[in-house]
Amino acid sequence: MKIYVPLDSAAKALGADDVAATIRSQAAIRGLDVNLIRTGSRGMIWREPLVEIETDQGRVGYVAVDIADVPALLDGTLESIGLVDELDWMKGQTRLTFQRCGVIDPLSLPDYEAHGGLVGLRRAIAMTPADIVGEVTTSGLRGRGGAGFPTGIKWNTVLGAKADQKYIVCNADEGDSGTFADRMIMEGDPFTLIEGMIIAGLAVEATKGYVYLRSEYPDAIDIMDKAVVLARHAGLLGADVLGSGRSFDMEIRVGAGAYVCGEETSLLNSLEGKRGVVRAKPPLPALEGFLGKPTVVNNVISLATVPVVMEKGAQHYADFGLGRSKGTIPIQIAGNVKFGGLYETAFGMPLGDLVDKVAGGSLSGRPVKAVQVGGPLGAYMPRSKFETPFGYEEFDGQGGLIGHAGMVVFDDSIDMLGMARFAMEFCAVESCGKCTPCRIGAVRGVETIDRIGKGDTAAIELLEDLCETMKDGSLCALGGFTPFPVLSALHNFPDDFAAKKEAAE
Numbered sequence: 001m002k003i004y005v006p007l008d009s010a011a012k013a014l015g016a017d018d019v020a021a022t023i024r025s026q027a028a029i030r031g032l033d034v035n036l037i038r039t040g041s042r043g044m045i046w047r048e049p050l051v052e053i054e055t056d057q058g059r060v061g062y063v064a065v066d067i068a069d070v071p072a073l074l075d076g077t078l079e080s081i082g083l084v085d086e087l088d089w090m091k092g093q094t095r096l097t098f099q100r101c102g103v104i105d106p107l108s109l110p111d112y113e114a115h116g117g118l119v120g121l122r123r124a125i126a127m128t129p130a131d132i133v134g135e136v137t138t139s140g141l142r143g144r145g146g147a148g149f150p151t152g153i154k155w156n157t158v159l160g161a162k163a164d165q166k167y168i169v170c171n172a173d174e175g176d177s178g179t180f181a182d183r184m185i186m187e188g189d190p191f192t193l194i195e196g197m198i199i200a201g202l203a204v205e206a207t208k209g210y211v212y213l214r215s216e217y218p219d220a221i222d223i224m225d226k227a228v229v230l231a232r233h234a235g236l237l238g239a240d241v242l243g244s245g246r247s248f249d250m251e252i253r254v255g256a257g258a259y260v261c262g263e264e265t266s267l268l269n270s271l272e273g274k275r276g277v278v279r280a281k282p283p284l285p286a287l288e289g290f291l292g293k294p295t296v297v298n299n300v301i302s303l304a305t306v307p308v309v310m311e312k313g314a315q316h317y318a319d320f321g322l323g324r325s326k327g328t329i330p331i332q333i334a335g336n337v338k339f340g341g342l343y344e345t346a347f348g349m350p351l352g353d354l355v356d357k358v359a360g361g362s363l364s365g366r367p368v369k370a371v372q373v374g375g376p377l378g379a380y381m382p383r384s385k386f387e388t389p390f391g392y393e394e395f396d397g398q399g400g401l402i403g404h405a406g407m408v409v410f411d412d413s414i415d416m417l418g419m420a421r422f423a424m425e426f427c428a429v430e431s432c433g434k435c436t437p438c439r440i441g442a443v444r445g446v447e448t449i450d451r452i453g454k455g456d457t458a459a460i461e462l463l464e465d466l467c468e469t470m471k472d473g474s475l476c477a478l479g480g481f482t483p484f485p486v487l488s489a490l491h492n493f494p495d496d497f498a499a500k501k502e503a504a505e
């Protein structure tokens with residue numbers, strides 16, 4: 001009997017480890033031959049721990065399993081939700097990057113290969129670097145870490161740079177509110193990230209890679225560490241990648257926990273053992289990055305998507321999506337929702353469908369008032385903008401951004417003046433201090449919002465002016481994008497600012 005129990009941190013937080021231990025002990029007492037396999041999460045976080053049992057028809061799911069449910073689970077009397085792959089929520093998705101997550105044992109290379117792993121790498125090995133870069137460019141893959149910059153173009157710059165050493169750096173700092181896709185893939189399918197990094201290395205002629213992983217993710221660190229060792233033993237990493245005569249090796253490095261260390265130049269400083277302060281650009285990291293050498297800095301999802309692009313072909317990937325937002329996007333749904341989790345879909349789904357249909361609306365049952373998309377620097381989208389299709393340009397056109405595709409949903413009890421203040425305060429706390437508009441501007445911004453809260457109408461104009469200065473004058477997107485949540489709160493929910501004023505009067 002094959003039983004699958006997730007080892008994902010979210011599932012563990014909901015008791016998955018205890019459930020796994022109880023299944024083992026109960027099975028032993030009953031003399032049952034149970035093959036218990038730990039997997040990543042399918043992304044239905046609201047249903048964790050989601051235990052699955054293999055049957056002739058497929059894997060049958062049992063939701064929110066508690067240790068008290070284990071006897072019934074083993075007796076076959078626990079109520080199931082049927083075949084997991086046949087659930088509407090699963091069938092509605094297009095799983096490319098997350099095709100194996102929640103399905104395989106994350107640390108089994110044979111399992112990984114049996115589910116399409118390494119096909120992309122083998123194909124890349126037979127290609128020239130320029131052809132690999134061409135394939136990624138044709139796929140239309142854009143950076144999933146925030147800015148949406150085309151991955152192929154970045155790689156082409158690094159490939160064209162002449163140097164004795166080049167690097168691949170994976171940005172696994174994942175500091176945005178409501179985001180967990182990077183963690184989920186690292187915990188649930190680490191070899192896809194490793195494979196993506198090797199392909200990137202072959203493409204730009206880099207022989208060394210680093211994953212800069214946030215310290216707050218101990219499970220992901222543990223799994224990635226183990227996966228790197230296994231990959232090395234299997235000849236995937238090292239001096240002779242899969243017998244190709246090409247070399248690539250990598251290490252996991254743990255960050256110390258500053259939001260700004262997710263910014264690529266600050267990350268590179270931190271990786272070099274320096275203080276995580278943003279570097280002025282130019283030079284681009286692609287030309288002078290880690291230790292001054294040409295470096296690809298890519299987000300986890302960008303790199304973890306490369307294997308499927310190479311496996312299925314650039315055109316297959318590019319055929320999904322909308323306009324210049326090609327392929328799929330793993331949307332992370334959090335906040336006040338019924339069905340929080342990870343939903344991978346082709347770009348283009350309207351925001352409102354994601355909130356009302358996929359996420360099931362608010363958990364509180366009250367009307368949804370706002371959704372912050374793209375982390376702490378993303379705009380608060382009101383219901384009037386729910387028609388906006390999920391796409392980089394489409395969100396930009398509505399004064400928003402996709403960022404790392406995290407959505408945090410709020411019901412009508414939220415106070416938007418308070419949220420605007422929170423955004424400014426976040427910037428003040430997390431600022432690296434290198435430039436004045438951000439370092440001083442955010443502090444003044446909090447004070448100005450407090451003045452508005454006390455009824456000072458003149459301060460609204462001052463806030464708008466300050467936001468313009470931060471947008472135009474900041475060195476990086478921390479200071480430059482904080483005006484997005486602040487101004488979106490002010491412009492989309494003026495009543496929340498006026499109500500404070502009238503109350504004060």
Ligand SMILES: Cc1cc2nc3c(=O)[nH]c(=O)nc-3n(C[C@H](O)[C@H](O)[C@H](O)COP(=O)(O)O)c2cc1C
Binds near residue numbers: 174263
């Ligand atoms: C303040 C700040 C924080 C950031 N945090 C992250 C992060 O946690 N993860 C990430 O991949 N990119 C983050 N970015 C974006 C990176 O600077 C960079 O654009 C990205 O790693 C490039 O990879 P991509 O092209 O694959 O998206 C951040 C940017 C800023 C300004």
Ligand code: SF4
Binds near residue numbers: 431434475477
């Ligand atoms: S905007 Fe803020 S975080 Fe970015 S460089 Fe300036 S002070 Fe540092």
